[in-house]
Amino acid sequence: MNYQQIIDISLPLHEGTIVYPGNPAIEIEEIKSQSSGSVLSKITLGSHTGTHIDSQKHVVDRGKPLDKIALETFIGNCRVIDCTSDERSVKVETLQKNNIQKGERILLKTTNSSRGFETFYDDYIFVSPEASKYLADTEVALVAIDYLSIKQRGSKDNRPHTYLLEKNIPIIEGVDLSKVEAGEYFLVILPLKFIGTDGAPARAVLLK
Numbered sequence: 001m002n003y004q005q006i007i008d009i010s011l012p013l014h015e016g017t018i019v020y021p022g023n024p025a026i027e028i029e030e031i032k033s034q035s036s037g038s039v040l041s042k043i044t045l046g047s048h049t050g051t052h053i054d055s056q057k058h059v060v061d062r063g064k065p066l067d068k069i070a071l072e073t074f075i076g077n078c079r080v081i082d083c084t085s086d087e088r089s090v091k092v093e094t095l096q097k098n099n100i101q102k103g104e105r106i107l108l109k110t111t112n113s114s115r116g117f118e119t120f121y122d123d124y125i126f127v128s129p130e131a132s133k134y135l136a137d138t139e140v141a142l143v144a145i146d147y148l149s150i151k152q153r154g155s156k157d158n159r160p161h162t163y164l165l166e167k168n169i170p171i172i173e174g175v176d177l178s179k180v181e182a183g184e185y186f187l188v189i190l191p192l193k194f195i196g197t198d199g200a201p202a203r204a205v206l207l208k
């Protein structure tokens with residue numbers, strides 16, 4: 001396929017990477033050094049670290065783990081939706097205006113991207129339960145959001161997750177869309193091939 005540009009929308013992973021409160025921090029320890037012939041590190045991280053994918057198992061009892069989702073879901077045409085006018089949460093009206101169709105891969109760009117990912121803040125823009133239901137009812141292929149969770153910080157209302165994951169629509173969290181304008185792209189996001197897990201970190205790029 002032809003493309004002019006690769007836009008990396010993944011968060012950098014290092015010991016200072018922000019994590020959602022309560023998740024394990026990234027630890028990278030060199031357990032062999034050059035003096036022993038080669039450098040080798042032990043890396044500790046949570047399944048929802050950095051740019052990552054939530055599978056059904058994350059919130060659904062006996063739900064599908066990530067390795068049971070076909071890779072075709074994560075590779076293909078996608079659309080970045082401008083939600084930067086939405087305050088507090090992504091609204092149904094914004095999605096309706098954008099005429100979202102069944103089978104689309106939808107990336108929601110909010111003001112989270114311009115705020116950056118250097119420090120964790122509680123009042124990030126999340127996806128409202130109604131907007132999540134709209135995307136689930138529309139039967140999109142996947143939904144990505146530019147912060148570490150799709151639901152409101154500290155809220156017991158888990159519907160932004162459950163509406164989508166109950167329909168086995170994967171959620172990508174932690175994409176950095178600061179360098180991306182709304183529009184159509186080709187998405188490649190490949191989760192590490194962990195077996196049986198509720199989620200996994202992934203490298204995500206947009207081709208244009």
Ligand SMILES: [Zn+2]
Pocket residue numbers: 048052053054148149173199
């Ligand atoms: Zn997650």
